[in-house]
Amino acid sequence: MSVFGGVGGYSVAMTAVQGERLILVRHAMPAIDPGVPADRWSLAWDSRVAARLLRLHVSHPAYYVASTEPKAAQTMQEIAGAQRVATDAGLAEVHRPDVWFADEQEYHAAARAYAAGQSPDGWEPRDEVIARFDAAVLRHAEAAAAQGRTLVIGTHGLAPTVWMASRYQLDPDPASFWEGLRFPDIIEINLRTETVSCLVH
Numbered sequence: 001m002s003v004f005g006g007v008g009g010y011s012v013a014m015t016a017v018q019g020e021r022l023i024l025v026r027h028a029m030p031a032i033d034p035g036v037p038a039d040r041w042s043l044a045w046d047s048r049v050a051a052r053l054l055r056l057h058v059s060h061p062a063y064y065v066a067s068t069e070p071k072a073a074q075t076m077q078e079i080a081g082a083q084r085v086a087t088d089a090g091l092a093e094v095h096r097p098d099v100w101f102a103d104e105q106e107y108h109a110a111a112r113a114y115a116a117g118q119s120p121d122g123w124e125p126r127d128e129v130i131a132r133f134d135a136a137v138l139r140h141a142e143a144a145a146a147q148g149r150t151l152v153i154g155t156h157g158l159a160p161t162v163w164m165a166s167r168y169q170l171d172p173d174p175a176s177f178w179e180g181l182r183f184p185d186i187i188e189i190n191l192r193t194e195t196v197s198c199l200v201h
Contacts, residue, residue, distance in 0.1 A: 018191075137153070
């Protein structure tokens with residue numbers, strides 16, 4: 001067990017993630033449909049090309065797993081090609097009320113506040129997000145290590161940000177880190193040095 005700085009400044013004991021490096025992939029841009037809940041959105045067709053280009057940053061073969069949400073699983077499949085992609089609900093985005101934000105800035109402000117440590121009404125508590133995401137990472141990291149492969153996780157923006165912030169230093173801070181993520185984006189965690197870096201910008 002190791003002690004890491006948790007979200008909000010408290011310290012928690014967490015099991016070390018197995019392996020030498022971990023890659024997190026933020027999904028490519030989905031086809032946005034106000035009439036469909038966000039967790040059911042699929043990739044826009046032109047986003048598949050952007051996702052495929054991320055293959056350049058992944059050493060094959062790898063161990064691939066993705067959130068059960070279509071946009072994340074489809075992004076990961078574009079990277080994995082013919083290789084199998086497992087899915088795990090523990091890697092899903094932060095659960096929040098199915099409310100359409102007419103103003104994009106309104107959602108952005110709420111999401112940034114969440115990443116910074118606040119709790120908008122009805123949003124999944126951060127400690128629950130961290131717990132489920134951490135359990136999924138540890139589970140798949142163990143399987144990847146047993147196969148001698150790098151773990152590559154297809155996921156979202158907020159959930160991995162609050163999870164990473166519970167274990168590692170995010171520069172300059174978690175909210176700004178989240179704000180700087182792109183669609184798609186790829187993040188490498190060096191598990192030996194416990195450092196986080198974005199590979200495409």
